[in-house]
Amino acid sequence: MAQLKNFPLPDVGEGLTEAEILNWRIGPGDAVELNQIIVEIETAKASVELPCPYAGTISELLAEPGQTVEVGTPILTIEPAGAESDESEPDKPAERGERSEQGGKIGEEGADGRIATLVGYGPRSTSAKRRPRKKDATAGQRGGSDSGGSNGSAGQRPASNGTPVPTGAGTDGAGTNGTAVNGSAPATSTPSASRQAESAAGGTGVAAGGGVPLAKPPVRKLAKDLGVELRSLHGSGSGGVITRQDVERAAAGGVTAAASEGPAAGSLAARDSAEREHRVPIKGVRKATAQAMVDSAFTAPHVTEFLTIDVTPMMEFRERLKKHPDFRDVKVTPLAIASKAMCLAAKRTPDVNAAWDGEAGEIVYKDYVHLGVAAATDRGLVVPKVRDADGMSLRELAVALEELTSTAREGRTSPEAMTNGTITITNVGVFGVDTGTPILNPGESAILAFGAIREMPWVVDGQVVPRQVCQLALSFDHRVVDGQQGSRFLADVGSILSDPGMALTFG
Amino acid sequence: MSPEHWTRPSRPDDRDRLADTAVPAATSATPTREQVIAGLRATSEGGADLVQLLTPEGQRVSHPDFDIDITDEQLRGMYRDMVLVRRADREGNALQRQGQLGIWVPLLGQEAAQIGAGRAMRPQDMAFPSYREHGVAWCRGIDPTELLGIFRGTDHGSWDPNETGMSLYTIVIGNQCVNATGYAMGQKFEGKVGNSGDDPASNEATMVFFGDGATSQGDVHEGMVWASVYDAPVVFFCQNNQWAISEPTERQSRVPLYERAKGYGFPGIRVDGNDVLATLAVSQWAMNEARQGNGPLLIEAFTYRMDAHTTSDDATRYRLDDELEAWKLKDPIERLRAHLLREELADQEFFDRVDSEADELAARFREFCVNMPEPPPERMFSAVYAEESPVVAAQREDYLNYLAGFADSGHDTEGSVR
Numbered sequence: 001m002a003q004l005k006n007f008p009l010p011d012v013g014e015g016l017t018e019a020e021i022l023n024w025r026i027g028p029g030d031a032v033e034l035n036q037i038i039v040e041i042e043t044a045k046a047s048v049e050l051p052c053p054y055a056g057t058i059s060e061l062l063a064e065p066g067q068t069v070e071v072g073t074p075i076l077t078i079e080p081a082g083a084e085s086d087e088s089e090p091d092k093p094a095e096r097g098e099r100s101e102q103g104g105k106i107g108e109e110g111a112d113g114r115i116a117t118l119v120g121y122g123p124r125s126t127s128a129k130r131r132p133r134k135k136d137a138t139a140g141q142r143g144g145s146d147s148g149g150s151n152g153s154a155g156q157r158p159a160s161n162g163t164p165v166p167t168g169a170g171t172d173g174a175g176t177n178g179t180a181v182n183g184s185a186p187a188t189s190t191p192s193a194s195r196q197a198e199s200a201a202g203g204t205g206v207a208a209g210g211g212v213p214l215a216k217p218p219v220r221k222l223a224k225d226l227g228v229e230l231r232s233l234h235g236s237g238s239g240g241v242i243t244r245q246d247v248e249r250a251a252a253g254g255v256t257a258a259a260s261e262g263p264a265a266g267s268l269a270a271r272d273s274a275e276r277e278h279r280v281p282i283k284g285v286r287k288a289t290a291q292a293m294v295d296s297a298f299t300a301p302h303v304t305e306f307l308t309i310d311v312t313p314m315m316e317f318r319e320r321l322k323k324h325p326d327f328r329d330v331k332v333t334p335l336a337i338a339s340k341a342m343c344l345a346a347k348r349t350p351d352v353n354a355a356w357d358g359e360a361g362e363i364v365y366k367d368y369v370h371l372g373v374a375a376a377t378d379r380g381l382v383v384p385k386v387r388d389a390d391g392m393s394l395r396e397l398a399v400a401l402e403e404l405t406s407t408a409r410e411g412r413t414s415p416e417a418m419t420n421g422t423i424t425i426t427n428v429g430v431f432g433v434d435t436g437t438p439i440l441n442p443g444e445s446a447i448l449a450f451g452a453i454r455e456m457p458w459v460v461d462g463q464v465v466p467r468q469v470c471q472l473a474l475s476f477d478h479r480v481v482d483g484q485q486g487s488r489f490l491a492d493v494g495s496i497l498s499d500p501g502m503a504l505t506f507g
Numbered sequence: 508m509s510p511e512h513w514t515r516p517s518r519p520d521d522r523d524r525l526a527d528t529a530v531p532a533a534t535s536a537t538p539t540r541e542q543v544i545a546g547l548r549a550t551s552e553g554g555a556d557l558v559q560l561l562t563p564e565g566q567r568v569s570h571p572d573f574d575i576d577i578t579d580e581q582l583r584g585m586y587r588d589m590v591l592v593r594r595a596d597r598e599g600n601a602l603q604r605q606g607q608l609g610i611w612v613p614l615l616g617q618e619a620a621q622i623g624a625g626r627a628m629r630p631q632d633m634a635f636p637s638y639r640e641h642g643v644a645w646c647r648g649i650d651p652t653e654l655l656g657i658f659r660g661t662d663h664g665s666w667d668p669n670e671t672g673m674s675l676y677t678i679v680i681g682n683q684c685v686n687a688t689g690y691a692m693g694q695k696f697e698g699k700v701g702n703s704g705d706d707p708a709s710n711e712a713t714m715v716f717f718g719d720g721a722t723s724q725g726d727v728h729e730g731m732v733w734a735s736v737y738d739a740p741v742v743f744f745c746q747n748n749q750w751a752i753s754e755p756t757e758r759q760s761r762v763p764l765y766e767r768a769k770g771y772g773f774p775g776i777r778v779d780g781n782d783v784l785a786t787l788a789v790s791q792w793a794m795n796e797a798r799q800g801n802g803p804l805l806i807e808a809f810t811y812r813m814d815a816h817t818t819s820d821d822a823t824r825y826r827l828d829d830e831l832e833a834w835k836l837k838d839p840i841e842r843l844r845a846h847l848l849r850e851e852l853a854d855q856e857f858f859d860r861v862d863s864e865a866d867e868l869a870a871r872f873r874e875f876c877v878n879m880p881e882p883p884p885e886r887m888f889s890a891v892y893a894e895e896s897p898v899v900a901a902q903r904e905d906y907l908n909y910l911a912g913f914a915d916s917g918h919d920t921e922g923s924v925r
Contacts (some may be wrong), residue, residue, distance in 0.1 A: 008606060009606075010603075010604060010605055010606025010607075011606065011609075012603065012604055012818060012819075013817045013818070013819040014610055016608065035597075035598075035601045044823060045819060046815075046819075046820070046821025046823075046824070047821065047823075048603070048604065048821075050604050050605070051601040051604050051605065052605075053605040053606075053607075131913050131914070131915055132910055132913070132914040132915060133912055133913060133914060134913065134914045388745075488625070
């Protein structure tokens with residue numbers, strides 16, 4: 001009997017669209033007072049406690065802790081206290097009637113089912129809506145003033161009330177793409193409007209496939225400069241937009257373009273299924289990797305070299321970094337520093353970053369480093385890649401590695417994250433192992449095993465002193481890399497790790 | 508390095524790191540224990556020059572330069588002022604959390620600074636606020652409900668600055684200092700300052716309110732320069748609440764803020780901004796000086812923002828709980844309450860009455876907010892100029908015609924009439 005009130009999630013910051021429910025302080029059936037704290041939510045800006053807008057009894061909680069809720073979505077219903085409806089309701093219905101024409105008071109559901117939030121905040125419906133003009137509106141006079149950026153003249157505006165008319169989508173830029181003109185506010189449910197939506201969506205599809213490829217002007221310019229045909233690319237950006245990376249990848253050479261073509265084409269679908277059935281793809285990849293390992297071991301003639309180094313200076317450097325404000329929220333592991341050292345050393349010895357293409361009879365040198373990082377997971381060995389690791393600062397690399405390994409440990413590494421590596425590091429040290437003879441990742445020419453760092457007796461200036469010592473092992477494909485290049489690469493990595501200042505001497 | 512690094516709270520894994528490291532900079536996000544204590548002292552103690560008449564324990568103390576004659580009735584009145592203003596402020600915060608306001612700017616903790624200053628003003632004086640001066644507005648006779656429009660986004664303020672002696676809220680930081688100085692120069696040019704003749708009580712002055720963060724703005728500097736060289740009757744009232752959003756005062760100034768006045772050539776005084784008596788005494792003195800033509804002056808009210816900067820801010824991300832706890836002990840309302848009880852100037856019945864009055868105010872405030880009417884579209888044009896302008900009139904006609912051309916009522920479409 002008593003009217004239940006909703007409490008829609010408010011925008012507690014300025015322009016927030018959603019928040020996560022952290023915990024409820026009350027439950028159904030609880031009596032609450034006005035402004036009693038009932039729930040804690042976390043927004044993009046802050047954790048905030050929400051006070052109850054009504055005194056009464058909680059009827060139902062509509063969201064669970066951990067759930068992310070859009071602003072404006074009711075999170076609870078409450079039965080207002082006192083049933084003072086006799087006292088306060090008489091003038092309310094009249095007022096509500098008047099108000100509902102206006103779409104309802106803030107926080108209440110309007111006649112059209114929308115919940116009003118404050119001044120333009122909160123979630124919007126997906127398509128922009130235009131209000132219908134009166135039939136005899138002085139359209140000719142007004143057309144120019146309110147047509148916004150569209151090139152439609154007054155004659156193209158809705159001819160009659162409630163008839164949706166498509167705008168000239170696609171031709172004049174993103175602003176009008178997918179915009180539907182709806183006849184009336186709730187028209188999204190009418191058949192004509194949904195047809196409208198379909199045609200708008202279809203229009204976008206055509207644009208992405210056969211029409212004009214979606215790319216920002218600087219990317220178009222880049223593609224033109226590099227001679228890359230945009231139509232041949234599949235955009236990896238949101239909504240299929242072609243990004244700078246897509247163009248650069250395509251320009252980097254036919255081999256990689258072709259190679260990335262496969263996974264990229266199916267990547268959306270793969271990622272989609274990866275989210276729903278995330279165990280299956282990893283298993284498949286693991287199988288494939290095992291096969292590839294066998295292939296690698298029997299096709300690429302492996303040579304392994306070892307180097308023992310004093311990494312005390314690197315460990316000291318790492319301690320200093322920990323105190324540096326820029327690194328305060330990053331865990332700079334020895335692995336991250338070793339990875340950085342590999343990127344630097346690979347520039348000097350590009351052979352280790354090259355690939356043997358027996359079919360073409362060519363060695364493919366790569367101007368980029370996609371660094372594979374072997375990570376142990378419950379399901380076995382996974383080797384995700386840090387893309388363009390050579391372009392990253394130590395901090396970026398550390399962050400990327402942290403993400404990469406935690407993703408891998410959680411078993412969420414996607415198949416495409418494991419393809420197209422150029423060189424690999426395997427951190428056998430985490431298992432307390434000194435060294436080993438790593439097997440090359442197929443298609444790569446070098447892999448570095450990074451051993452455990454332990455305190456060992458070491459001779460410094462004729463004195464035996466305890467130092468932090470570590471062993472490196474580098475396996476390389478002798479078809480591509482000779483002993484001289486392999487040794488230089490290993491020595492370079494070792495020199496940086498035993499004296500990080502040496503990094504300054506690398507171009 | 509981004510500024511956030513200076514004031515980010517420490518993370519758990521930083522703690523053990525602290526133990527064996529060298530002393531970080533004073534502004535480091537992870538201060539040592541000693542620095543925390545030293546910092547607390549720095550923000551919670553105003554130094555030797557701090558003018559105080561009421562200790563945090565509610566004990567009346569004397570000051571050689573500033574003392575005040577005040578009736579018991581006035582004391583109780585200021586207690587009531589502070590309680591009511593705080594109650595409205597808390598309700599404003601709650602209303603924002605319930606989706607009824609776009610934003611709210613809390614004054615929690617600064618009641619004494621604002622009531623002390625506001626009660627030192629006479630009707631003919633002029634106040635130029637920033638956007639947190641709910642207490643000053645209260646003293647100028649502006650009903651708290653009139654503050655709601657700007658925070659709900661329906662208008663930019665609805666009170667008449669001429670009638671109330673208070674300008675509308677200024678969102679641009681420090682901007683009001685220039686306006687206030689200009690207004691004060693006008694008061695001087697019009698001969699409303701320094702009259703000793705028939706009615707010295709008719710003399711006027713201006714008071715401008717801003718925060719510690721605003722002192723880094725060019726407008727404040729300009730205002731002070733102009734005010735000083737024109738001897739403008741303006742009192743610069745800086746509420747140093749220790750935080751400019753997330754930036755501590757030490758990122759605004761090397762010297763205590765009140766000492767800046769020296770550089771402009773006028774007096775600067777630091778008063779305990781959580782002591783309503785001292786703030787009133789110093790403000791009365793300063794306003795009298797200004798009215799007599801001895802302006803300008805700077806008052807630094809040493810206080811603390813107990814809540815976040817605004818409802819969009821999360822203060823726990825940059826400041827320490829210890830600091831908040833230390834300032835809780837200096838609460839302006841509790842201090843006066845303790846004094847009233849200690850001196851037996853008020854009984855329980857009085858406190859209860861004030862509390863119930865506060866609840867009534869809060870209910871009225873809420874009711875008004877929830878049912879606030881949206882101003883009609885012509886309001887956008889009606890108060891642009893004092894007199895009708897043909898250009899604005901044409902724009903109004905055009906816009907109203909445009910709105911009239913819609914087939915629906917339009918109130919349910921975002922951004923249509925607002």
